[in-house]
Amino acid sequence: MTAPDAAAEPAAALVAALVALQRRVAAIPFDLATVEQADRRQLRDRVAGDLAGHIARIRDIDAPLLVVLGGVTGAGxxxxLNTMVGRDVVATGPVRPTTYAPTLVCHPTDADWFTSDRVMAELSRVETDSDVRDVGPTGAAVLRLLRSGTLPPGLALVDAPDVDSVASANRELADQLLDAADLWLWFTTGGKYADEDSMRYLRRARTRRTSLAVVLTLVHRIDLPEVRADFIGKLADEGLPDARLFTIHVTAIRAGRLPVGVGDELRSWLRRLADPEARRAHRNQTLQGGLDAVPDDIGQLIDAVGDELHQARRLMADVDHAYNRAEEDFAASLADGMPLRGEVVDRWDRFVGGSRVLKLTEAATGQARAWIRGLLANAGIGDERRLEQQVRVEVAGTVTATASQLSDLAATTVVDAWSATPAGRSLTAREPGLGHRSSGFDERITGAVRDWQQHVATLVASVGAERRSQARVVSGVVSLAATSAILLAMAHAGITGAEAGIAAAAGAANQGLLVKLLGEANLRKLVSDARTDLLQRFNDLLADERRRFIAVVAEVAPDPGHLDELADAGEALVAVRGG
Ligand SMILES: Nc1nc2c(ncn2[C@@H]2O[C@H](COP(=O)(O)OP(=O)(O)O)[C@@H](O)[C@H]2O)c(=O)[nH]1
Ligand SMILES: [Mg+2]
Structure with missing residues (x-):
């Protein structure tokens, strides 16, 4: 940092790396409603704010030094602050635990540094001479800006809320201000200096290597040497042996201020911080410490996004599991037989299964025509058509019902699995219809089953056309009858014997008919094609059902690409600093 020109280039590269990283961090949505969501968003905001602070420190190395007065309640x-300003600008003594608007005081010529959102962008600014205590029901954080000629140019003081405030909003605001500080001026009392509340913050300052000075107040003059020595020992124990320590003994307070002569050492030390060299030194220490902490912060964010991704994938796996199972179940119910109504099946069996019919069908091809005539004569063409239609309707209804039920079951299974985690529950809550099959499913499955039956009819017709010997019989009415016979057999698992050998199962009237009409090999192939076709149609519909779940997860799941970008941006910063 000797010649400004020599420093300019690395500083520019550093700022560019920080800006890129800050953008990436700020863009992490943490939209999955995990148990950790609030903490993760807080971490993201804190890291993004820190990075913005580092950028500001590098860009504006000569900006006024931001000194934040932090500490426990009643530490002075x-x-x-009133004493430094020379008038009663902030209220002292117990304050109501409502959201507190911290006051920033600076020299009038420095005010422009703080009216913009260069630092503490999350806080809106209010310029008023009167103290702002309660910023109203919204609780929106406000920074009160006060210009005072009594402070030297180059120095800005902020009176932060108490870190042990009963209001969590105040504690968070105090943390935010301390994170933005170039230097912490830590206040603690003779009675509280060893408290964990206070020590936790001092540890944080040490870890972050934030420029720090400690002020011990409300100690009687007589106790001062002993308390001071004890506190110095405690600071050393906490790894802060070099912390600058000021003491202010108990004295009479007038108009909210310390009398002349008390706290002078601290006052003049602070005034000297306004000097450009001193400013740079403190700012740079805080900057370097902050930059050192960035990789760890980014590591935490990467872990958080990684875990979120993992949780999102588990939710996706629940979906796959349930819907894969529905596919398997549908295939199994096709293999095992669906619950058709007995009466339709019986009537059809009686229709095709008379011993006379079977006997006729065993006869030569020429007699088949007679058999058909016989069928039609027995049943009457109207009745025969009607029965054949009933079979088709019955099969369609059964297949549709089975498909709908399995679709409902899959949806319920996913919702049940999701109810085990907050993330899953919040997804289900976003989309109340997820617990059952989609509203359009019934219409789509009805269409799909109709198309499947049509396809089977086409298959039967094409087999008939190829089968020269029976080409004349496997047509028209018989083709329809055969279609129904196959549909029935499939739904009723009557063709399970197809794989083992049709002949073995040929005792069943329906199957016997089919073998006679189409031939064993044709039948086997036809059934296999018809089954594949139906499974495909069902699985296509399930894919749409499944997508409803995938879509809600995808909406809130982190983008794995962003994880890489975050890691890359973090590494780029390390490279710029190391180089
Ligand atoms: N007698 C006496 N009272 C003090 C001294 N310093 C602070 N106080 C009082 O302690 C109370 C808390 O001080 P305040 O500045 O509001 O502390 P804060 O909570 O850290 O802002 C107020 O009533 C002050 O008047 C001191 O040196 N002597
Ligand atoms: Mg106060």
């Missing part, structure tokens, strides 16, 4: 922060 507000009293000291």
């Amino acid at each position: 922060k507000s009293t000291f």
